[in-house]
Amino acid sequence: MCAMRAVRIHRPQTAAAASAVVAVLLAAVGAAPATADSVELPAVRTSLGSDESCATASAQRVETEPWALTSLGARRALTLSEGAGTTVAVVDTGVSEKASGLSGRVTAIGDAGSDCVGHGTFAAGLIAAAPDGDRAAGPAGLAPRARILAVRGTDERGDITAQRLADAIRQAADEGAEVIYVGRALADGKAVLSAAVAYASKKDALVVAPLAPDALAKDRSGQVVKPEPWYWPAAAPGVLAVTDFGPDGKRPGNAPVVSGADLAAPGDGVVGIGPAGEGHYIGSGASLAAAHVAGAAAQVRARYPELSAAEVSRRLTEAAYPAAPPRLDPYAALTAVLPETSGTVPSPEAAVVPRAASVEPRNRALVVAAGSAGLVALVVAAALVIPRGRARGWRAGEN
The missing domain is CATH 3.40.50.200 (Peptidase S8/S53 domain)
Incomplete structure (x- = not known):
């Protein structure tokens, strides 16, 4: 024969009733005797x-x-x-x-x-x-x-x-x-x-x-x-x-x-x-x-x-x-929304330091700029000297 255990039948409707549930349920595990409102x-x-x-x-x-x-x-x-x-x-x-x-x-x-x-x-x-x-x-x-x-x-x-x-x-x-x-x-x-x-x-x-x-x-x-x-x-x-x-x-x-x-x-x-x-x-x-x-x-x-x-x-x-x-x-x-990997903390990505810029373009630009400046100077000088030379018949100037 199977052993019988008591389960009290209650439906809590209020917080006070809910507080009594523990006592009620303890009867279910044998901590209290059965009563008239119990089911075996x-x-x-x-x-x-x-x-x-x-x-x-x-x-x-x-x-x-x-x-x-x-x-x-x-x-x-x-x-x-x-x-x-x-x-x-x-x-x-x-x-x-x-x-x-x-x-x-x-x-x-x-x-x-x-x-x-x-x-x-x-x-x-x-x-x-x-x-x-x-x-x-x-x-x-x-x-x-x-x-x-x-x-x-x-x-x-x-x-x-x-x-x-x-x-x-x-x-x-x-x-x-x-x-x-x-x-x-x-x-x-x-x-x-x-x-x-x-x-x-x-x-x-x-x-x-x-x-x-x-x-x-x-x-x-x-x-x-x-x-x-x-x-x-x-x-x-x-x-x-x-x-x-x-x-x-x-x-x-x-x-x-x-x-x-x-x-x-x-x-x-x-x-x-x-x-x-x-x-x-x-x-x-x-x-x-x-x-x-x-x-x-x-x-x-x-x-x-x-x-x-x-x-x-x-x-x-x-x-x-x-x-x-x-x-x-x-x-x-x-x-629940869980982290992707258990027990790990995402680490920040390593910083990427850009490579040093090449100095070759800079040097080339300086050369071009210097050449351009020299050409401008020649043009300016020509603009001043040639008219004066024509006016004097290309003779040497007097001291």
Whole structure:
């Protein structure tokens, strides 16, 4: 059975009401008990035990806009780009072709069109789910006109190996995905996952991955395993590594603490679609934050098709809200005017000193002027001497 978590349904109308949203949303991540005005949602999982049933349709719905979409300014960004014409690969537990909001836009490799666990479908919904029918609110994706390429990076129940994940990334790149969302973070597999990311980068695909696992494993004694300093593929060069935050702007106290994130995005107490039906699930973790970033990347690639994967990554990070790490801002990524080259200051052009003028024309002019002056002097002298000479019969003058 799936765990249930409480989501209070409130629609703030005033600033005072808005100030209460933090308390309301803390209930969504388990910080407060459910009350009469709450809806119990099943929690999405990353894997299932061998004796657990597959995820089923949720019987509960959230009719208001989830806090994550409000935080991201999703409605404003959607006026500029809905991700049309882009393909986002979801490398995860599969993506159900029956999922609400994704109908007709899922292409699956092999058996990835079914999703027993539900995590891949949930993430795909955060990326690209269309608004649900006539309802104006509720969960939706940042790129509701993008296509989803489902690539199974795990087995049917969510178990995973580095090699399998690496093979899935390569498959996604070969199929022409412009954005590749990876739903898992592994402590091993540096070589094969780095190679897979490099392969995808050569094909101009942007890989987006969670900085760390959604939850740390436990050892045989039940103690939580200390987090690694880095996880893969997020630590590989070229990957957009994403961490999460909750409705209060902070990460949960039990979340893995790993440094090195390129971006942060909403990831805790996030509401999304399930693998079947029209009901909703709730989930938390960096993997869900990465799904939001993948959706924003699809928006940017659709609006600026001339940009390379690396340029899209740069646009998302440099236009983000300044924080540590920077926080995803889809609208700014779609509208910001960035300098041509990151981290450089244009240098002034070198001054050009003209060559010294030749003295030859000047000398020639002086010679001509001197000759002209001499000729004038001769003419003047002739004008004075000749008349006088004629008048005297060319005789020598008397002393």
